[in-house]
Amino acid sequence: MTMSVFDIVVLIAAACGLAMVVGGIWLLARGAITLAATPKTDALTIEWKKQFRINTQVPGLAFFLVGMMFIGLSLRFSQPPDVVPIEFRGQFKGVEGPVTVLVAPNRWQIPTTTSGMLQGKVYPDLSMLILVATAPGYEPFSTVVALRPQGQRLAELGTLELKKKVGEIKASSANIGAIDFNPPDHGAGASSFGVPQ
């Protein structure tokens, strides 16, 4: 698991919050602090250069509240960013059978140096996408889709026509070899290896 510095800071903050909450419970059990309000003379005061001052008459509650605040902020900042969907609209004309549509971003190039070192950054850019529509027996149709960098990510494709090349090929028992195991069904998301060209 690879963690960035930000992730480490968030984890430490969560651990500090947890320590404050657990520590407060432990101090309560020891009797060192109480949840009841203390007299003003016993109030917990934090002062910095006589310019900044915080005091509380319920230090027990302060432990819990500050600890919960740390935990809450850690949860908030550890949330994964929302993924913005890209919407596609179009219509296929004159295609018999199921159509498979694949979308992939354009290739990103990583700069290399003349000394053979590879060190560069890629800023994923989804403004140009390559869309390929394919159906059994039809020549695949490919097009480049340009998206606006800001605002609604919508690709209007219009009417797409695929050229038929081969008539349906029927299954023949002679072409289907036997296997001695049950492979996973070929539904969407069932693949576990291989990157198609």
Added chain:
Amino acid sequence: MNKPFWQLFVAFIFAVLACSANAQSHPGPTAPVQGTLVARSNSTPAPGLTVFLIHPVLGRSAPSYSDAYGRFGWRAIPVRPEPYYIEVYWGKNLIFRQSVRVAGPLAMPPIFL
């Protein structure tokens, strides 16, 4: 603060840093696999067909779709001693299955359907 606290704190920091260390997987050697589909009826390339590799241990590969020239392939198929099976589908109908061994980069002979 006392010594045990600092020891615990340092141990905690090391545990966090250990989690941040790169944990790269070592999947073993892989090889590209390529092939071509041809319609037996008129000896023309068969485009738009779905091709899978299946393996008794690894399961099912990502699908590859034959292009306008009937070509299909994968970039990184794990090299395994057990044979794979190549499956070709017309839509959802299985029309071809044959065993194939991947011991290195593989360019299969044309498959006549």
